[in-house]
Amino acid sequence: MLGRVAKGAPMNLSDRCRPGCLPPRSRVVVCAVALILSGCAEVPDLDGRISAAAAAAPYPTLQPLAPMLVQAAAPARVTPATTAAVDGDAAALRARAAALRGPVVDADTRARMAGGVDTTATVDAGADPTEDRSGDETPDAAADTPLGAAQPALR
Numbered sequence: 001m002l003g004r005v006a007k008g009a010p011m012n013l014s015d016r017c018r019p020g021c022l023p024p025r026s027r028v029v030v031c032a033v034a035l036i037l038s039g040c041a042e043v044p045d046l047d048g049r050i051s052a053a054a055a056a057a058p059y060p061t062l063q064p065l066a067p068m069l070v071q072a073a074a075p076a077r078v079t080p081a082t083t084a085a086v087d088g089d090a091a092a093l094r095a096r097a098a099a100l101r102g103p104v105v106d107a108d109t110r111a112r113m114a115g116g117v118d119t120t121a122t123v124d125a126g127a128d129p130t131e132d133r134s135g136d137e138t139p140d141a142a143a144d145t146p147l148g149a150a151q152p153a154l155r
Contacts (some may be wrong), residue, residue, distance in 0.1 A: 022030065105113070 103110075
């Protein structure tokens with residue numbers, strides 16, 4: 001009696017459909033709501049989007065499908081001309097890659113950049129760079145100082 005419900009037994013949702021599926025009445029309601037909401041959408045005005053030249057142009061001619069299918073099924077033709085063209089493109093790409101492998105910053109600019117920043121002036125000679133100085137001054141002390149007064153210097 002697995003999977004079947006005895007006659008007269010109340011059916012619940014798990015007996016009617018698998019997990020994740022909607023019962024038939026709910027599906028009808030969802031479809032009806034979707035149709036009602038789609039009626040509220042505005043249809044865009046497409047009349048002015050086609051130019052006069054495009055509207056006056058003749059319809060394209062239809063080509064027979066059989067020759068195109070035969071051409072698509074035929075093996076690709078690699079000729080010496082196509083091989084030379086592909087080899088030339090590959091050589092040009094290898095040359096571009098080699099040019100990109102060089103240094104981004106030339107040696108003169110790198111030396112100028114290295115000498116341009118003096119990092120010794122920012123660290124006190126006697127100060128320990130690992131020392132925590134976050135509790136030296138309370139936030140209220142800075143707020144109590146008048147604007148024109150000299151601020152205490154950091155260690």
